[in-house]
Structure formats: structure tokens, C-alpha cells
Amino acid sequence: MATATFGAGCFWGVEDGLGRVPGVTATRVGYIGGTSDNPSYEEVCTGRTGHAEAVEVEFDPAQVSYEDLLDVFWRIHDPTTLNRQGADRGTQYRSAIFFHSPEQRTAAEASLAEAEQSGRFPRKIVTEITPAASFFEAEDYHQKYLQKMSRAQRF
Secondary structure (H helix, E strand, C coil), X not given: CXXXXXXXXXHHHHHHHHHXXXXXXXXXXXXXXXXXXXXXXXXXXXXXXXXXXXXXXXXXXXXXXXXXXXXXXXHCCCCCCCCEXXXXXXXXXXXXXXXXCHHHHHXXXXXXXXXXXXXXXXXXXXXXXXXXXXXXXXXXXXCCHHHHHHHHHHC
């Protein structure tokens, strides 16, 4: 198994999108890239901790490549809006790829260059590519949030 970590706005939709990819064996949402240990959702929402809402993805490289996950990453959010996705604003909603190895860094940089050259995006991409740091799992009610809401609406 391998791990990938992405920030692309509110982690609920990002988790749902990446969790549907064949070969992804687990996801968890949380906070990464900040200055404090074990922050709460409320603390991260202030924008003062420096954390991004992110999704940690466990995947089987025999079934899905890191490059395939990067392709999904570019499709599920707008990487051209600095510290914002839709109505969500703040540094916690930044577009970021947190790499776990030199190979992931190289792949992420190549993928970003390809995305910029593709003409898919009307503005410059502002996605940061940075080493993965400590990942702090979000509160239980955030995990698989959209799946929980979908099930609740069926009843």
C-alpha cells in the first residue's frame, strides 16, 4: 500500500471523489501543514493554525497509480483560486499536494506542469506542492461525511 495526501477545499467532497477511485483502499480526512499539534476543526476554521483541510488516501499501486490520483485531484477542484473553493474561503481551503517521497514530488511537479500547459484552466494554477508533515485526523463526524448524509437522506 501507498499513501497520498491532497488539499482541495472542503475535505468532504475531496474524500468522496478520491474514495470512489478503484484501487483506493481507505481515506481519512484531517488537517496538515500547520503550526500546532492535534488541532480541532474549530481551530483550523479560524485560519490561524496554518493547517489545510486534507484527505489522506491509502491506495494499492498495483491497481491505481499516483499519477491517476493526481488526475482525479485536478478534476475535482479549481486549482486556480488562492485559498478558496467555491464559497469556502481561507488558507485551510488551499489547493495543495503533500508528497510522501521524492518520486511523488517529481510526479506532482510534472502533473502540475502538464495541467498548466493543457489549457484546461482559465487562470494560473496556485496549487502548492510541499512535503507531507504530521497529519491530524479530523473528528469522527467529518469522516465519510457525504456518504453518511446520503444514507441518512434515503431513510
